[in-house]
Amino acid sequence: MKTSLAAALLALAPAAVAWTWADAEGKSIKFTSVPGYFVQDDEATSPTGFDYATANFGLVNRTYPTDKRFDAAGEKMQWQRFEAWVKHLNSGCNKKSNVQYKVLFMGRHGEGWHNAAESFYGTPAWNADPLLTPAGEREAYKANAYFKERYKTQKMPRFESYYTSPLSRCTVTANLTFADIQLPAAGRPFVPIVKEGFREGMTLHTCNRRSSKTYISEMFPFYQFEAGFTESDELWHASESETDEAFAVRAKAVLDDVFVTDNKSWISVTAHSGAITQLLAALNHRPFRLATGQIIPVLVKEVIERQPTPVFEAHEPYSTCDAPPITSIAGQGCVCPTGTTSALPEPTGSEPAECSSD
């Protein structure tokens, strides 16, 4: 029975989007959370009491190899320089086709009635897909205000894609966090995709049973649904829980799906405590429990695992040239004018190659 639950989730078609990562077809993707960019992946940072809103979301104050060219005058903000570096990491000239980077922000919903009122088991407020408490709404408004302020004063980049769990505490949190933010950058509207894979572990608690698709779309007419999203909840069962193993498989599967069908780099996910715990594990990030309303960013490196291992596997995609490269070769990187291509071991390395199209 548990197998059929996991199978049903895995069988959900990816969202109908134009782009798919062709290289990934039929192959497995390995995720790594790249250390050194956010304090949350540093063992010295305690998750207890950590608040993104006192720490610039945890973005580490540091330099990037792209600073020298991108910010010669030393005037750009930390987020702008980080954005330029991520863009460089994903620029075709410098990377293999089996590698991508994304900045993934995972937010836990604000406090719901099920969080606040555990002693009221059985009351209508707790049963079946609870909404946010006033405190939970305040947590979402706090995130809304903080994003606005970061966008305005810190030039933080806007998200390019949004995803949410179908449970109301998440659809509402995402809306209160982002819906009224002015998004001037073209092609970055707040149109979240509702995905089953981001929902909470399907325990017997009725708070983890979702509402119908009609209910969600009446509340948020502009939200989109992944392909195959059913009218009623066919995954939650009153008599059997999702196992931890199945939950872990689901977390990896939903990440695979997002990363294979979405070529955007800046991604927001609104989900749950248990779901984010599983997502962080799938990303090989250390455990970092979030209080309600808390948000954690991760720089994710995704590598398609090829079979068999190609001979050029030893090469890393980041190359450095003394002058602009004359060309780039798929799988090898940039070809420097001197005919030498030197590889850097990690993206935290030295001066990157220049792309004329960048």
Ligand SMILES: *[C@@H]1O[C@H](CO)[C@@H](O)[C@H](O)[C@H]1NC(C)=O
């Ligand atoms: C992403 O895919 C769309 C649709 O195919 C395409 O127009 C766009 O150029 C792609 N963007 C990147 C960064 O690859």
Ligand SMILES: *[C@@H]1O[C@H](CO)[C@@H](O)[C@H](O)[C@H]1NC(C)=O
């Ligand atoms: C990063 O730099 C800013 C501005 O100088 C400062 O306010 C902040 O405390 C620094 N953050 C860390 C984690 O060092």
Ligand SMILES: *[C@@H]1O[C@H](CO)[C@@H](O)[C@H](O)[C@H]1NC(C)=O
């Ligand atoms: C969505 O957010 C907007 C902006 O904060 C708000 O006006 C609206 O009431 C919200 N809708 C729901 C259903 O919560």
